[in-house]
Amino acid sequence: MKTIHNFSAGPAALPWPVRERLAEEFSLDEAHTPSIAEVSHRGPRFAGVAERLEAGIRRLTGVGDEHHVLLLQGGAHLQFAMLPMNFARGRTAAFTLTGHWGEKAFAESARITESRVIASSADEQYRDIPELGHLPADAAYLHYTGNETIHGVQFEQPPVAAVPLAADMSSEFLSRPYLYADLAFSYAGAQKNLGVAGLTIVLVRKDLVERIPDDLPQYLDYRTWIASGSMKNTPSTFAWYVAAEVVDWIEAGGGLAKLGERNRVKADRLYSVIDASDFYSNPVAPEARSMMNVPFVMADDDLTMRFVEQAEAAGMPGLKGHRAVGGLRASLYNALGMDAVDDLVAFMREFERTHG
Numbered sequence: 001m002k003t004i005h006n007f008s009a010g011p012a013a014l015p016w017p018v019r020e021r022l023a024e025e026f027s028l029d030e031a032h033t034p035s036i037a038e039v040s041h042r043g044p045r046f047a048g049v050a051e052r053l054e055a056g057i058r059r060l061t062g063v064g065d066e067h068h069v070l071l072l073q074g075g076a077h078l079q080f081a082m083l084p085m086n087f088a089r090g091r092t093a094a095f096t097l098t099g100h101w102g103e104k105a106f107a108e109s110a111r112i113t114e115s116r117v118i119a120s121s122a123d124e125q126y127r128d129i130p131e132l133g134h135l136p137a138d139a140a141y142l143h144y145t146g147n148e149t150i151h152g153v154q155f156e157q158p159p160v161a162a163v164p165l166a167a168d169m170s171s172e173f174l175s176r177p178y179l180y181a182d183l184a185f186s187y188a189g190a191q192k193n194l195g196v197a198g199l200t201i202v203l204v205r206k207d208l209v210e211r212i213p214d215d216l217p218q219y220l221d222y223r224t225w226i227a228s229g230s231m232k233n234t235p236s237t238f239a240w241y242v243a244a245e246v247v248d249w250i251e252a253g254g255g256l257a258k259l260g261e262r263n264r265v266k267a268d269r270l271y272s273v274i275d276a277s278d279f280y281s282n283p284v285a286p287e288a289r290s291m292m293n294v295p296f297v298m299a300d301d302d303l304t305m306r307f308v309e310q311a312e313a314a315g316m317p318g319l320k321g322h323r324a325v326g327g328l329r330a331s332l333y334n335a336l337g338m339d340a341v342d343d344l345v346a347f348m349r350e351f352e353r354t355h356g
């Protein structure tokens with residue numbers, strides 16, 4: 001039986017040991033014991049999951065008492081709106097754009113408050129990380145997208161700016177050691193590196209809370225979630241449970257240092273094969289290349305669909321590029337092993353040999 005390697009950009013592969021835990025949790029017993037998704041979010045059993053998840057996120061991100069850890073719904077999209085509503089009204093929200101998701105965050109922010117792009121690599125088709133421009137004197141924060149999932153552009157380190165940083169970490173959250181404690185605000189959906197859709201992790205530095213205006217609907221006011229332990233209403237309990245299991249899996253495997261090394265090796269292997277070939281190419285400047293999402297194109301674009309279909313038939317689904325840019329994309333999130341990259345590289349070489 002051949003193993004399927006899931007290269008999906010998200011929702012994405014879960015670690016196999018986590019799937020085993022889920023199978024166990026949801027197995028059917030004679031007593032019909034309720035699973036974790038069938039019990040009250042206010043009862044002791046789920047309280048244990050919530051505590052385990054928050055403590056694990058704090059350990060892995062290194063954020064301490066100066067940050068709130070919130071577990072919300074609505075995905076990164078809701079944060080595109082909540083962030084400016086809470087922290088930038090009456091000020092300017094500054095953005096650095098390195099791809100599609102930064103554009104989306106900026107467009108939403110511009111509906112809510114004065115918003116300005118101070119750096120963008122749009123003119124170079126987002127192939128690099130731009131130099132920061134001048135920050136407005138009343139900048140509330142500088143927003144950046146840690147990893148652009150579609151364009152395959154990643155900041156190695158947070159940008160250096162004299163204002164609070166707000167980062168969309170959706171597609172690289174908990175994939176390597178990172179200075180989360182230095183960010184005033186960061187957010188990420190769980191459905192790439194931390195489990196399943198329905199949970200958004202938000203890390204907010206406590207001093208920002210003073211800026212929140214008093215006229216927001218309760219649901220959109222971060223103070224509601226701080227005061228309720230992220231339980232103003234029923235949380236996505238299943239997604240919390242899966243995330244708690246993924247956190248345990250990360251820690252059991254040696255934590256973010258080990259994971260970051262493994263993710264680096266996976267990405268380097270794939271880029272080296274792309275760079276050594278005239279048949280495949282990746283347009284991003286080497287120092288800005290993503291470790292998580294590797295977009296690539298073939299010299300003959302007409303072959304793209306054939307590649308996608310044959311790869312899927314060979315047990316490698318999820319390699320079609322995003323519709324905004326086309327081409328191909330391999331997403332190499334935490335759950336994907338080195339064996340998956342080895343199989344992909346072997347497939348790419350064979351495809352080049354037969355179609356090049």
Ligand SMILES: Cc1ncc(COP(=O)(O)O)c(C=O)c1O
Binds near residue numbers: 074076150
């Ligand atoms: C970097 C980034 N930001 C935002 C989003 C949107 O996330 P959501 O669907 O959770 O709103 C995605 C989704 O792929 C993403 O990769």
